[in-house]
Amino acid sequence: MANLTIKNLKKSFGDIEILKGIDLEIKDNEFVVFVGPSGCGKSTLLRSIAGLEDVTSGHIMLDHKEITDLAPAKRDLAMVFQSYALYPHMSVRKNMSFALELAKENKEVISTKVSEAARILELEPLLERKPKELSGGQRQRVAIGRAIVRQPKVFLFDEPLSNLDAALRVQMRLELARLHHDLNATMIYVTHDQVEAMTLADKVVVLNQGRIEQVGTPLELYRNPANRFVAGFLGMPKMSFLPGNVTAIDASSVTVELTSGASVTLPAASEHLRKGSAVTVGVRPENIDVVEPSESSLTGYMDIAESLGSDTYCYVKTDGQETLTVRMPGNFACNYGDRIGLRLHVDECHLFDEQGNAVQKPSRMAA
Amino acid sequence: MLSLKQRRSLNTLLMGVLAWGVALAIFFPIFWMLLTSFKTEIDAFATPPQLFFSPTLENYTLVNERSDYLHFAWNSVVVSFGSTIIGMMLAVPAAYSMAFFETKRTKGTLLWMLSTKMLPPVGVLVPIYLLFKDTGLLDTKTGLVIIYTLINLPIMIWMAYTYFKEIPKEVLEAARMDGSTLFQEIWRVLLPMSKGGLAATVLLSLILSWNEAFWSLNLTASEAAPLTALIASYSSPEGLFWAKLSAVSTLACAPILIFGWISQKQLVRGLSFGAVK
Numbered sequence: 197m198a199n200l201t202i203k204n205l206k207k208s209f210g211d212i213e214i215l216k217g218i219d220l221e222i223k224d225n226e227f228v229v230f231v232g233p234s235g236c237g238k239s240t241l242l243r244s245i246a247g248l249e250d251v252t253s254g255h256i257m258l259d260h261k262e263i264t265d266l267a268p269a270k271r272d273l274a275m276v277f278q279s280y281a282l283y284p285h286m287s288v289r290k291n292m293s294f295a296l297e298l299a300k301e302n303k304e305v306i307s308t309k310v311s312e313a314a315r316i317l318e319l320e321p322l323l324e325r326k327p328k329e330l331s332g333g334q335r336q337r338v339a340i341g342r343a344i345v346r347q348p349k350v351f352l353f354d355e356p357l358s359n360l361d362a363a364l365r366v367q368m369r370l371e372l373a374r375l376h377h378d379l380n381a382t383m384i385y386v387t388h389d390q391v392e393a394m395t396l397a398d399k400v401v402v403l404n405q406g407r408i409e410q411v412g413t414p415l416e417l418y419r420n421p422a423n424r425f426v427a428g429f430l431g432m433p434k435m436s437f438l439p440g441n442v443t444a445i446d447a448s449s450v451t452v453e454l455t456s457g458a459s460v461t462l463p464a465a466s467e468h469l470r471k472g473s474a475v476t477v478g479v480r481p482e483n484i485d486v487v488e489p490s491e492s493s494l495t496g497y498m499d500i501a502e503s504l505g506s507d508t509y510c511y512v513k514t515d516g517q518e519t520l521t522v523r524m525p526g527n528f529a530c531n532y533g534d535r536i537g538l539r540l541h542v543d544e545c546h547l548f549d550e551q552g553n554a555v556q557k558p559s560r561m562a563a
Numbered sequence: 564m565l566s567l568k569q570r571r572s573l574n575t576l577l578m579g580v581l582a583w584g585v586a587l588a589i590f591f592p593i594f595w596m597l598l599t600s601f602k603t604e605i606d607a608f609a610t611p612p613q614l615f616f617s618p619t620l621e622n623y624t625l626v627n628e629r630s631d632y633l634h635f636a637w638n639s640v641v642v643s644f645g646s647t648i649i650g651m652m653l654a655v656p657a658a659y660s661m662a663f664f665e666t667k668r669t670k671g672t673l674l675w676m677l678s679t680k681m682l683p684p685v686g687v688l689v690p691i692y693l694l695f696k697d698t699g700l701l702d703t704k705t706g707l708v709i710i711y712t713l714i715n716l717p718i719m720i721w722m723a724y725t726y727f728k729e730i731p732k733e734v735l736e737a738a739r740m741d742g743s744t745l746f747q748e749i750w751r752v753l754l755p756m757s758k759g760g761l762a763a764t765v766l767l768s769l770i771l772s773w774n775e776a777f778w779s780l781n782l783t784a785s786e787a788a789p790l791t792a793l794i795a796s797y798s799s800p801e802g803l804f805w806a807k808l809s810a811v812s813t814l815a816c817a818p819i820l821i822f823g824w825i826s827q828k829q830l831v832r833g834l835s836f837g838a839v840k
Contacts, residue, residue, distance in 0.1 A: 248736050269742040281733035285755040294751075295741035342741070 197259055198224050198349040198382040200245070205254035207240055214240045216406040218254070222350075222384065222399075227376050230386045231393040232403035232429070239354055241403070242386045246275050246352050258349060274343035275352040278359060280335045282327040282342075288314075289323040292341045313341040316378070333364045340372075344379070353385040357392065369395060390430050394418070402426050424552035427478050433509055435546070436484075436520040438477045442469055448558040450547060452477055456516025458494040460540055464547050465558045475555070478546035481509065481523035485539045486530075492537035496520070498530050512538065593816070599809035607805040622810035630793060632814055639789035639815075641704050642779075643772035646711035650719050650768055651761070653712070658723035659749060663732055673724065676717040684714075684777050695782055702784045710782065711772045718771070719764050726760030727753070762829045766822075773819045790815035 200222040207215040214237045222228050230238040243249040245256060247268035256264045263271050274295075282291050289310055296306045314320045317337045327335055336356060343351055356372075357365045373396055376383055387393055393400050394414045402409040402417065402425070410422040414430075421427035427435050443459065444451040450464040452475055460477060469475065489495045496514035503526065510522040510530060520538065530536075547555040565573065599607050601618035626632065661669045691710070692701075700706030730753065738752040754761065776791040783792055794815050797808045823830065 246736075246740060248739065268736075268739045269744070273740065275737065275740045277733045277737060279731055279733050281731065281737040283734060283738070283752055283756075294738075298742040298747060342737075346741075 199259055200350060200382070200384075201255075201257040201260075202241075202245070203255040203257070205241070205244060205256065206252045207237075207244055207249060208252045214406050215244070215251075218406075218408060220401065220408065220411070222382065225380055225382055227383045227385065227396055227398045228401060229393040229397035229399070230384065230401045230403055231388065231390060232409075234388055235405075236403040237406040238386045238388075238403045242352055242354055242384060245350075245384065246273055247271050248275075272349045273352055274346050274348035274350075275354065276336075276339045276343050276356045278355040280327070280339040280359075282335060282338055284327050287324050287326055288319060288330070288338050288341075291327065291338055292345050295342065295346045309345045309347075310341075313344045316344065316375070317341045332360050333368065336360060336368060337371075340375070344375075349382065351381055351383040353383065355387055356385075358387070358389070372396060390432065394430065400430075402429060404429075420554070421478075421546065422554055424476060424478065424548045424554075427546055427548070427554070431480055433481050433521045433523070435478045435480050436518070437548075438479070438514075438516075438518050438520070440475060440477060442466075442471055442473045442475055445469060445471065450475075450555070452547070454494065454514075454516055455518060456494065456496075456514045458492075458514075458516075460494070460542060460545070462542050462545050462547050463557050464555045466555060469549065469555065474550045476548040476552075477540075478548060479520070479540050480544065481521045483541040483544040484520065484522045485541075486510070486522060486524060486528075487537040487539050489535050489537040492539050494538045494540070496536060496538065498532060498534040498536060500532070501528075501530055512536065514538070593820075596809045596812050596816075599806055600813045602806050602809075604804055604806045607809070622806045623814075626797075626807055626811050626814065630796070630811075632793070635788060635790045635793040635815075636818070638704060638707075638787055639773055639791075639818075642707045642711060642787075642789055643769050645704070645708040646715065646772050647765055647768040649708065650712045650715050651765060653716060654719035654723050654764070655749065655754070655761070657720045658727050659753065661720070662724050662727035662730075663735060673721060677721060680714075680717055688781060691778075692781065701782060702786045702788075704787045706782055707779060707787055707789070710778050711775060714775075714778070715768045715771055719768055722764040722767070723757075723761060726757045726764075729760075730756050759829065762826070766826055766830050770819055770823065 200220075202218055202220040202222075205215055205218040206213065218241060230241060232238045240249060244251050247263070247266060251264060254264070255262060258271065283294065286294065292310045292313060293306045296309065301309075310323075311320075314323055317340060319334070319337055319341055322330060322334060322338075327338065330338065336359075339356070353372075357368050360368060369392060372385075376396075385392070385396060397414055399411060400414050400417050401411050404425050410417055410426045412420075417426055418430055421430065424437065428437070438454050440452040440454040440460075442450055443453045444461075445466050448463055448465065449461050450466045450469060451459055451461045453459050454477070462477065494514060496512045499511040499513050499519070501511070502509040506526050508524045508526055508528045508530075510524055510528070512520045512522055514520060522538070524530075549555055598614075600622055601620070602613070602616055603619055603621070606613055606616045661673065695701045695706055700709070734756070735748055735752060738748045743751065773789075774791065776795065779789050779792050780795055783789070788796075794808070794812050797804060797811050
């Protein structure tokens with residue numbers, strides 16, 4: 197069992213407040229990913245859980261036991277660092293057995309546990325090597341092995357894949373997902389890479405400027421971002437934002453006039469929107485169709501098109517000088533400067549008020 | 564015109580000659596001291612100086628008769644090893660805290676410690692002499708150990724700090740996560756990772772303490788006098804006896820020279836650690 201509860205956690209370095217009151221529940225066996233831009237406090241939050249940083253105020257509880265002021269050694273957590281942080285003077289075997297030796301574990305037990313971890317991570321032929329004789333991916337596996345042998349209550353990962361090259365990163369990502377499945381362990385994972393967050397997490401925690409913006413499953417966050425920040429942060433390529441003003445409101449929809457003069461009517465439950473309110477329409481690249489200019493009131497010019505083979509990402513400049521990203525099939529043909537019309541899938545669009553908070557959709561209100 | 568290859572080998576040759584020249588210039592006084600120690604007093608005075616002479620061991624015999632070499636040598640050993648061990652026991656924790664738990668005042672503290680080395684020792688001779696007199700530390704090995712520890716401590720902390728700075732903080736954090744106590748973290752992770760640099764620190768401290776003369780001459784008489792004091796005792800008021808002085812100097816230098824020779828690899832690697840990467 198490992199339920200982690202964080203209550204109103206604050207952390208300052210000097211006058212600078214890094215964490216501004218974090219509340220979070222992490223359940224047993226969950227894979228939780230902290231994601232956010234650099235400087236958002238995600239690493240500090242992880243290090244506070246680890247005990248490597250003293251917190252300014254608030255509580256951290258593991259299985260209802262207060263661990264806020266406990267030394268890292270006494271928390272029963274294991275951490276995998278971005279730089280691997282292997283002990284360079286010890287062999288792979290020693291690196292993995294170090295924690296168990298410190299815990300005065302029986303020699304045979306240590307040997308069994310290390311062999312077991314080495315088998316899972318395919319490190320058996322490397323056990324007698326020193327870290328400097330290993331490749332980046334192998335070092336990363338040793339770092340994970342060092343955490344596994346301890347069978348900790350919670351695994352902490354601090355951007356573990358960011359030092360690896362792209363191909364290896366994808367491979368290790370899969371291995372981590374498999375490991376989580378096999379070990380059935382609680383894992384907390386910090387990354388700035390939203391692909392890692394989307395693919396690995398049971399629960400994503402989006403952080404920004406020391407605050408939690410939203411918590412939810414990857415798809416919840418993707419489909420129902422609570423605000424513009426989350427909407428813009430998750431998704432690749434990013435969601436496009438079109439500023440505009442409300443021109444008409446009824447019970448279940450809102451009509452917005454965009455800067456270019458085009459109007460769109462979106463389903464929305466608009467309790468606090470008034471006629472004339474400034475709003476932003478958010479639309480994902482897959483929710484836009486390219487049509488003939490005559491077929492749509494939203495028109496523009498083709499700017500750059502990136503062909504990825506499977507998809508083509510078109511960057512379009514509208515007549516209102518907004519930039520839109522459109523995902524088209526890989527065989528889509530277009531030229532720089534082509535005049536085009538754009539049709540938005542209004543049901544899939546997001547509406548944000550002046551403060552950047554999402555305006556609820558009527559159907560979900562009912563549900 | 565010389566080809567690139569020729570120019571390179573010429574360069575190597577010139578550098579080699581230069582290096583040997585510098586090495587010989589530095590080594591020459593030691594060589595001359597060694598030579599003089601095997602001369603008679605008459606030969607030692609001869610002008611022009613003689614390179615070829617019939618060597619004699621009489622200086623060494625005389626020195627041995629007149630003074631108890633082992634007594635002084637033992638004092639040197641006790642004092643230099645004693646001050647180095649105590650110094651390291653203080654320097655390692657100090658450098659650890661400054662390297663890994665840096666505060667706003669760390670840089671200032673380091674500079675302040677180093678600045679104590681800029682004061683001419685003679686400036687504090689009288690206060691320290693009086694302090695030693697009042698506390699009964701005059702002419703004691705304990706007194707010398709204390710003073711050597713204190714004068715070498717800034718350098719030891721500074722060196723250890725530099726080596727510790729090279730060690731990634733995450734490795735120590737990993738040890739902490741793995742369940743190390745503070746002592747285990749330092750003993751089993753930090754020290755093995757910085758052993759090259761710390762060995763250089765130990766060696767430097769030993770050499771500095773062994774060769775220290777100002778305080779040993781002023782704070783000891785006979786009981787705690789180390790080899791440097793023995794050498795000085797041979798430049799006596801009744802005249803200079805070059806050959807005997809050379810013999811006793813050779814005896815005093817020999818242990819540390821041999822020690823340095825054996826450990827030169829470690830020393831060079833340690834001293835150039837931070838500079839060349």
